Amino acid sequence: MRRCYLTTPIYYVNDKPHIGHAYTSLAADVLARWRRLSGDEVFFLTGTDEHGQKVEKAARDAGMDPQGFTDRVSTAFRDLTATMGFSNDAFIRTTEERHRHACQELWKRLADRGEIYLGGYEGWYAVRDEAFYGPDELTERDGVKYAPSGAPVEWVTEPSYFFRLSDWQERLLRFYEEHPDFIAPQSRRNEVIAFVKSGLSDLSISRTSFRWGVPVPGDDAHVMYVWLDALTNYITALGWPEEGEAWKFWPADVHFVGKDILRFHAIYWPAFLMAAGLEPPKRVFAHGWWTNEGQKISKSLGNVIDPVALVEEYGLDPVRYFLLREVPFGQDGDFSRAALANRTNGELADVLGNLANRTLTLIQKNCEAKLPAPAAPEGELGTLLADLPERIGQHLERQEFHLALEAAFAAARAANAYITTEAPWALRKTDPARMAQVLRRLHDALRVLATVLQPFMPGTMAAMLDQLGVPPEARGLASLAKPLPEGATLPPPVPLFRKIEA
Numbered sequence: 412m413r414r415c416y417l418t419t420p421i422y423y424v425n426d427k428p429h430i431g432h433a434y435t436s437l438a439a440d441v442l443a444r445w446r447r448l449s450g451d452e453v454f455f456l457t458g459t460d461e462h463g464q465k466v467e468k469a470a471r472d473a474g475m476d477p478q479g480f481t482d483r484v485s486t487a488f489r490d491l492t493a494t495m496g497f498s499n500d501a502f503i504r505t506t507e508e509r510h511r512h513a514c515q516e517l518w519k520r521l522a523d524r525g526e527i528y529l530g531g532y533e534g535w536y537a538v539r540d541e542a543f544y545g546p547d548e549l550t551e552r553d554g555v556k557y558a559p560s561g562a563p564v565e566w567v568t569e570p571s572y573f574f575r576l577s578d579w580q581e582r583l584l585r586f587y588e589e590h591p592d593f594i595a596p597q598s599r600r601n602e603v604i605a606f607v608k609s610g611l612s613d614l615s616i617s618r619t620s621f622r623w624g625v626p627v628p629g630d631d632a633h634v635m636y637v638w639l640d641a642l643t644n645y646i647t648a649l650g651w652p653e654e655g656e657a658w659k660f661w662p663a664d665v666h667f668v669g670k671d672i673l674r675f676h677a678i679y680w681p682a683f684l685m686a687a688g689l690e691p692p693k694r695v696f697a698h699g700w701w702t703n704e705g706q707k708i709s710k711s712l713g714n715v716i717d718p719v720a721l722v723e724e725y726g727l728d729p730v731r732y733f734l735l736r737e738v739p740f741g742q743d744g745d746f747s748r749a750a751l752a753n754r755t756n757g758e759l760a761d762v763l764g765n766l767a768n769r770t771l772t773l774i775q776k777n778c779e780a781k782l783p784a785p786a787a788p789e790g791e792l793g794t795l796l797a798d799l800p801e802r803i804g805q806h807l808e809r810q811e812f813h814l815a816l817e818a819a820f821a822a823a824r825a826a827n828a829y830i831t832t833e834a835p836w837a838l839r840k841t842d843p844a845r846m847a848q849v850l851r852r853l854h855d856a857l858r859v860l861a862t863v864l865q866p867f868m869p870g871t872m873a874a875m876l877d878q879l880g881v882p883p884e885a886r887g888l889a890s891l892a893k894p895l896p897e898g899a900t901l902p903p904p905v906p907l908f909r910k911i912e913a
């Protein structure tokens with residue numbers, strides 16, 4: 412059995428979840444579901460990032476103590492996993508005792524190997540990004556300096572421990588070269604390599620001006636830099652450093668991240684791991700950012716998209732479908748209600764829903780609601796369907812979610828063309844035997860489509876498989892090789908997708 416470990420970023424609990432959080436996790440969820448459908452053993456992790464100055468400040472602004480505040484906001488992220496139908500196997504919080512233990516152990520290993528030294532940090536820091544910036548990266552407006560992300564920076568002078576990142580420059584470059592798939596998409600890989608080639612400075616990995624973090628072992632005046640703490644979650648969750656049963660999942664197959672946090676995952680994280688004598692992850696995929704009706708999403712503009720409200724209004728599966736179909740994963744994209752309505756109406760309802768409804772209604776009326784006998788595949792539709800699971804699998808391994816969906820809908824369109832040219836309603840009088848074959852081929856097409864689309868739209872595809880009479884134990888990819896027995900009685904069809912008023 413193949414094993415697979417997939418992760419989302421752990422989300423800052425400074426504020427409630429928005430569409431960006433739902434998006435990163437959705438992509439990981441679809442791949443996790445696909446791998447399970449393929450028979451793999453999967454560990455899918457998400458969680459919350461609860462330490463650091465940004466969260467401490469948010470708690471203070473809310474008039475709460477940080478632990479009480481993070482307990483509350485973390486629950487909102489946990490609830491989101493249910494709202495979005497995420498199938499995560501675990502949910503980690505960085506305020507858990509096991510995580511503090513893992514962070515301190517990682518620190519000790521790095522210290523024992525001579526990778527850490529005490530010095531002093533003097534420079535710029537953006538609390539919003541929890542990141543250090545060099546003076547050459549900043550711009551100034553009205554006397555305030557800003558990081559490239561748009562976050563304001565402040566001047567920090569304090570004692571700090573440093574990680575010898577500069578020593579890792581050459582080894583990182585060699586690692587990228589030997590592992591061409593480590594960073595995706597390719598354009599992002601090029602950016603990271605150029606950045607590393609331009610020179611790495613040692614990294615400040617502790618802070619002394621606030622207390623909300625994991626204490627540095629042996630020096631209580633310092634708390635660990637929140638990114639060292641946060642990245643460690645990926646191994647804490649597998650039971651490191653005890654290396655128990657779940658440790659077999661390491662190294663991670665894919666860390667899903669947004670483009671804004673690629674540097675932390677593709678530079679710092681493999682350097683920390685290699686420096687501690689641990690294996691780096693296999694792949695980091697950086698997706699793009701959403702705008703809302705053409706505008707940058709920001710709290711100050713008041714246009715933050717609440718995923719819970721979206722699901723309430725449009726239903727879960729249309730939202731899941733839209734987010735992965737509309738924009739190639741890796742590129743920036745624009746969220747608009749008109750685009751969501753177009754995809755839902757033009758593809759889900761008119762192509763897939765219509766195919767299911769037409770086919771199942773004809774079987775009800777013309778075959779006494781009984782599944783016709785198996786018929787050998789035929790024509791273009793037969794070819795498209797035979798390849799479909801494999802093609803979708805290949806696209807998903809490369810995180811090409813939109814291409815996977817495009818392939819499925821090309822087959823659905825071919826099935827709709829088949830029904831139109833064959834006109835089974837007319838065959839009823841002229842050639843009932845052929846009519847039965849045509850309807851069986853269409854039923855088989857729907858079964859393949861509903862099976863491979865389960866990871867994207869789990870609820871609706873389960874309903875479709877119910878209507879198709881596919882028993883729950885025959886819904887994996889391997890079951891597609893076994894035809895359903897003829898004669899099973901099918902329930903009357905119910906429409907699967909509701910159209911959205913534009």
Ligand code: MSP
Nearest residue numbers: 420421422423431432435460641642668669700701
């Ligand atoms: N806590 C860190 C991650 C630590 S991982 C060891 C963090 N958290 S976050 O809450 O700020 O957000 C995380 C994710 O949300 C990122 O992957 C980010 O790219 C994504 N998004 C935030 N806004 C977004 C959009 N407008 N569009 C798409 N994704 C965006 O960073």
